[in-house]
Amino acid sequence: MSNPRNTKAKQAVLNEIANSSFALSQPELFERVKGTCDRVTVYRVLDRLVTENKIHKIVNIDGTINYAHCASCDESHTHAHDHLHFSCVKCKKIECLEEQLIHVKLPDTYQIKELFLTISGICPSCSLS
Amino acid sequence: MSNPRNTKAKQAVLNEIANSSFALSQPELFERVKGTCDRVTVYRVLDRLVTENKIHKIVNIDGTINYAHCASCDESHTHAHDHLHFSCVKCKKIECLEEQLIHVKLPDTYQIKELFLTISGICPSCSLS
DNA sequence: TTGCAAAACGCAACAATGTTGCAATAAATG
């Protein structure tokens, strides 16, 4: 793991994520790259891509885990993915939104590390139909 | 379902949730009421309690689903559970916090329905040790 | 180009969590 490699599976998965306007789950990704690699490989590729800061995890409001491209990240630095996510109640898709400042005040006994904010509602394309 | 009943299983599950300072998952709840009812019954009781507004679901930052007592809800009215949740990175427990106003501005093309905000960090009791 | 170390893979087996169908049971109500 110290020297990550570029494999067909990795490229295929990353390609699907990068070209999607919304976050994708492991089952969705496996469906899209089917024939390229095994089911287990998708899990392992996803873990590696997260470690390498190429993608990040998003937990949807129903608990399903999705993966999105790190558009605003450059290569190697790590950063907190504390930007907003929008979860559509109609098409169930979840997407990353612009980062916004959120003000929260908690008692001093709580040590804050990260904020996870997901907004549910109807996305632009579902609003049209 | 039009006329809900009070059963041993329902009371046992609700009791565990009501007396816990943090939210509990189905596996945790089943462990606590083991002997009282079947595994499947816990799932069904939880669904009913959510429908009846006695408890509400919380999705933790790792995607696990937990259930908490609706302290600030009265009996029959429905309301959005858009208060804050705090998720401890050490003990993994998630708890409800006071409701706070959160200001978010999105493009008009997004129709906002509900906000889900979870703060990760170290909880008071884990801060001591 | 060839050889090598280890990163990555496929496959099978397992684990955890959640769902469904149906016959049997039990809670509420009069």
Next chain:
DNA sequence: CATTTATTGCAACATTGTTGCGTTTTGCAA
């Protein structure tokens, strides 16, 4: 107490994620 039907238990299935291990492939260097 009898009736209605909400609720349960159980078995079977479905989905999602994990682990071990022998084999393949990648990156790099000789």
